[in-house]
Amino acid sequence: MNLSIDVNETDILLEITVNGEIDAYTAPKLRDTIFPLSEKNGVNMVINLSGVSYMDSTGLGVFVGVFKNVKANGGQFKINGLSGRLERLFEITGLADIIDVNSQIEGEVK
Template sequence: MNISIDVNENNAVSEIKVSGEIDAYTAPKLRETLFPMSEQNGVKMTVDLSDVSYMDSTGLGVFVGVFKNVRSNEGEFKIIGLSSRLQRLFDITGLADIIDINSQIEGGVQ
């Protein structure tokens, strides 16, 4: 059970690319990476899950906590690149209604 987390921070913008599986074994590493960033005032955080093959409830818990931190620090939090399986997980739990989720990765400057 592996996880890879690539972080690109530029000023108050954090782009995180997660690959692998998010479960009880890997979620603590994800939490350790995301929580410090989520506590920055006004952070704009985007998490790309397009290379995540599996996620369980511990992963959802990490994202709920990060989302709450970002919101309480007047930031923006978005999850992109969800597979249909992960999209369904967010839909079933109702998190798709409160967290900004895009199944497509936004590209380019408009």
């Protein structure tokens, strides 16, 4: 399955919408697209996964790396739009306790 990544950047927010499946085949494309964006100082990044039907550990690895980079550069990072299956994946791995999957970042439109 293909993966599509849409990036919408404003002065205060970087919104990324991901659609498709995130696995060993598509994770490099995801990483190559969003990792450079995470290097901006003070970036407020929100990733919407409502269109993601499947994700494996390689996808989780991408998000952990991007999260660490955003935090190291003084930014905020949030993931929203998780299906029940993806939410459970974040909970089981303990990432839901580390990565913000709930609250709203300033400037984000619900």
